[in-house]
Amino acid sequence: MTSSEVVPKSEDVRLACAFIADADKRADILALFAFLETLRDIPERVSDPLMGEIRLRWWYEAIEEIEQGGxxxxxxxxEVLKRLVETYRLTPKAFYDVIEGQMPLLDKGPLTVADALSVVDSGEGAVLRLACEVLGKPADLTDVARLYGMAQIKASRGLSDGGDMELAHLRREAMKTSGLSADIMPLALPAVLAVDYWQGRPPGPLSKRVRLLRAFITGKI
Structure with a gap:
């Protein structure tokens, strides 16, 4: 197995997932993030939206094959996704939705807040739901997924109508997420860094580590 392809490149995600105690589940959750990252890379690698659709369709058909059991x-x-579906009884529909939800990214240029929310809900939001299933700990992480995911989209390609007011709303909603167990908290940690990305000042490696550790210990986004 090529480890680099089943582990996300995102340092934020890797650092956050390091707080997951179970090494096997940690690796499985990292693979879910790597799946989303692979899909997100497609629009960046193609100049023609049709070629992007073909590549997304390849993944759609791969999930169909997993669902069919052949x-x-x-x-x-x-290989990893097949095992996850079988081991944790994950529904293939969740993976179809992730794939289809990335289609708006094939159109170049900034997204509207509404379109970006749709992409994030079917991306980061769906992956966090699947990660909770892997951990066996149901939790609603929609708002923390939105805060981090929207900040990432704003940083990478821009939001045509996203400003300080939208950031304040996303942050306010995410901060309502409370009482997360130590098992679930690692999934919410990247949201701690969202404001920096939104404002165009990505945090450095040491700052990330300190802030993620503090958030994990305090349980506060």
Whole structure:
């Protein structure tokens, strides 16, 4: 297995997931994030939206093969996803929704807040729901997923109508997420860094580590 393809490149996610105590579940959750990251890379690698649709369709058909229980086209991630679906009884529909939800990114240029929220809900939001299933700890992390995911989209391609008011709303809603257990808290940690990305000043490696650790200890976003 090619480890680099089943682990996300995002340092934020890797650092946050390091707080997950169970090493096997940690690796499985990292693979879920790597799946989303792979889909998100497609629009960046193609100049023609049609080629992007073809690549997304490849993943859609791979999930269909996993659902059907037969042989599955090879990719390090498809092997892992097949095992996750079988081990944790994850619904293939959740993966279809993640794939389809990234379609708006094939159109170049800034997104509206409404379109970006749709992309994030089907991306970060869906991955966090699946991660909670892997952990066996149901939790509603929609608002923390929105805060971090929207900040990432704003930093990478811009929001045509997203400003300080939208940031304040997203942050206020995310801060309502409270009482998370130590098992679930690692999934929410990247949201701690969202304001920096939104404001165009990505935090440095040491700052990330300190702030993620503090948030994990205090349980506060």
């Amino acid at each position: 042989s599955v086209r090879y990719h390090p991630l498809t």
